[in-house]
Amino acid sequence: MFENKDESRTSLGELGEFGLINHLTQTFKIKQSSTVTAIGDDAAVIDPDGKQLVVTTDLLVEGVHFDLSFMPLKHLGYKAVMVNLSDVYAMNAEATQITVSIAVSNRFPLEALEELYAGIELACSIYNVDLIGGDTTSSTTGLLISVTALGQAEPATLVKRDGAKDGDLLVVSGDLGASYMGLQVLEREKQVYKVNPNAQPDLEPYAYLVERQLKPEARKDVVELLKKIEVQPTAMIDISDGLSSEIIHLCKSSKTGVRLYEEKIPLDPQLIQVCEEFELDSTTVALSGGEDYELLFTIKQEDYEKIKGNPHLTVIGHITPENDGLNLITRANTSIPIVARGWNALKDEE
Amino acid sequence: MFENKDESRTSLGELGEFGLINHLTQTFKIKQSSTVTAIGDDAAVIDPDGKQLVVTTDLLVEGVHFDLSFMPLKHLGYKAVMVNLSDVYAMNAEATQITVSIAVSNRFPLEALEELYAGIELACSIYNVDLIGGDTTSSTTGLLISVTALGQAEPATLVKRDGAKDGDLLVVSGDLGASYMGLQVLEREKQVYKVNPNAQPDLEPYAYLVERQLKPEARKDVVELLKKIEVQPTAMIDISDGLSSEIIHLCKSSKTGVRLYEEKIPLDPQLIQVCEEFELDSTTVALSGGEDYELLFTIKQEDYEKIKGNPHLTVIGHITPENDGLNLITRANTSIPIVARGWNALKDEE
The missing domain is CATH 3.90.650.10 (PurM-like C-terminal domain)
Incomplete structure (x- = not known):
């Protein structure tokens, strides 16, 4: 691996996968009453209470969707959430939960991921959305972020793409x-x-x-x-x-x-x-x-x-x-x- | 890009992102009554009808989680689904839907992704699960698969990790x-x-x-x-x-x-x-x-x-x-x- 010359950088290997997820998400708060169980079990549990659920997912890849030479990591975390919430709102639904998975090479120190998650947390906080799960793994090159967003809507108010009529x-x-x-x-x-x-x-x-x-x-x-x-x-x-x-x-x-x-x-x-x-x-x-x-x-x-x-x-x-x-x-x-x-x-x- | 010398290989660029998703998923059938809308809108719609929903996600990265020199792509697609369904079953829940996102470099021809999706489709078919969404994008190197699985359970039968008692x-x-x-x-x-x-x-x-x-x-x-x-x-x-x-x-x-x-x-x-x-x-x-x-x-x-x-x-x-x-x-x-x-x-x- 790359030598870690900067003493203020914490290498990801020191924490391990479970330690890393816990560390990055420990300050996240649950905001939605439909979130029954969030991070910490095999799966999260959601109780949408009679509403319909909408699900969407997007993948952001370094060098394809973003350039870290001018994209601050906090902004990237925020944007990765926005890209997905936007799809939920496009169904006329309320965004309620997200999962975030990242693949990251060892060239990123812990402090970089903390920045990324600070942006994710800010987005969750402003948009009233819960982080309920995810996966953190290593990549051979670069950074990749996969977000899945869940939302809820009354069946009668949900809007799809196929309802436009002549004259609208x-x-x-x-x-x-x-x-x-x-x-x-x-x-x-x-x-x-x-x-x-x-x-x-x-x-x-x-x-x-x-x-x-x-x-x-x-x-x-x-x-x-x-x-x-x-x-x-x-x-x-x-x-x-x-x-x-x-x-x-x-x-x-x-x-x-x-x-x-x-x-x-x-x-x-x-x-x-x-x-x-x-x-x-x-x-x-x-x-x-x-x-x-x-x-x-x-x-x-x-x-x-x-x-x-x-x-x-x-x-x-x-x-x-x-x-x-x-x-x-x-x-x-x-x-x-x-x-x-x-x-x-x-x-x-x- | 790499020159495409083999005439039987179809390059991904010919199809475009939307064409690719449609092409890869056109044979998938909807099996779950809770799946209201699957692929084709901003988000999928699920109506779990009074049950609780479980959500889990996993990321598989080439060179970290699998080695394509001995892992056939069809098996890889199948395994990527299994890894996620296993987390749903571990909640004592029924797996019902998945989303699959892939990042792939241009070195993969369309035929390779068809193999991957054949494995995903086989898994969906055997395990009675619907593919409801995903994202397909390019990567600078290698193949990456992100799967999110959804499941349903009666609140009373759901099992978490924290209920073991002395003597069990x-x-x-x-x-x-x-x-x-x-x-x-x-x-x-x-x-x-x-x-x-x-x-x-x-x-x-x-x-x-x-x-x-x-x-x-x-x-x-x-x-x-x-x-x-x-x-x-x-x-x-x-x-x-x-x-x-x-x-x-x-x-x-x-x-x-x-x-x-x-x-x-x-x-x-x-x-x-x-x-x-x-x-x-x-x-x-x-x-x-x-x-x-x-x-x-x-x-x-x-x-x-x-x-x-x-x-x-x-x-x-x-x-x-x-x-x-x-x-x-x-x-x-x-x-x-x-x-x-x-x-x-x-x-x-x-």
């Missing part, structure tokens, strides 16, 4: 593309640093974009808002791979077409400015950027009055019959087909 | 140590093959041991048997890390001591023979070997008559007060403390 309005929360541009900024700074390690990056003009990339928030608030204003979406999906790709999923599942209006796509002013700086088209970035973790959903036309003027929600189009296809109506009022160019995790590297 | 009998299913010795045999053959690639290994004399290593079975049958003969264990754990380690977990959780009788530990005749060949002590192998996936549990003395003579179950000791400590009574009738020397996933490599 297409709505998105927040704004799009910022996370992708935050990544572009961070990767540019990494290149600058490689050439001149003494350069001090000024990330202030990019603060919003960088935050969206490093510390995204899942839209629990939107699920709560929809409940409060009594809007039941007809279909919903979270935006992890870019707006185009998610619209295609939703319409394919619902067997519908769509008209998406370019001028309606919500963009943050900082995004528009930085797209100009990078000479990128902001619409393309919003359509294909990914990692926004906003919610994309459809509502009945009669619910329009309830969401009108809400700063978190934007109507960006409407559902059409399947035969009409999936179309983007540009600012020049031409119609072009929507194609998926989202980031593809398994695309061969050229 | 300690029982184990099946026999111990075979999986570890199977691994020793396979690793020896691998070394022989390295020296002489034309050598034809004769694994016939080691068939049982090798099968226990490559294709272990989780003890669903034992959970069903206990229900049938109306035995409610007071505490239960599955043997993944070796008997010593699991006894220590069970007794620590239950705040008890134990007397374990060496002569009672169930060993297969093939194990005894091969331990002699390898000059290893068979008791040590059974105590520390790991990967047996048998169930270790405690029962009230009054239940002894119900299990007596059952070929699947062996009484190996009894629970004592905590102060008496954890003791192995050897064949020579001396008492020695039980210590955990199970395989430690995070131990520094020397």
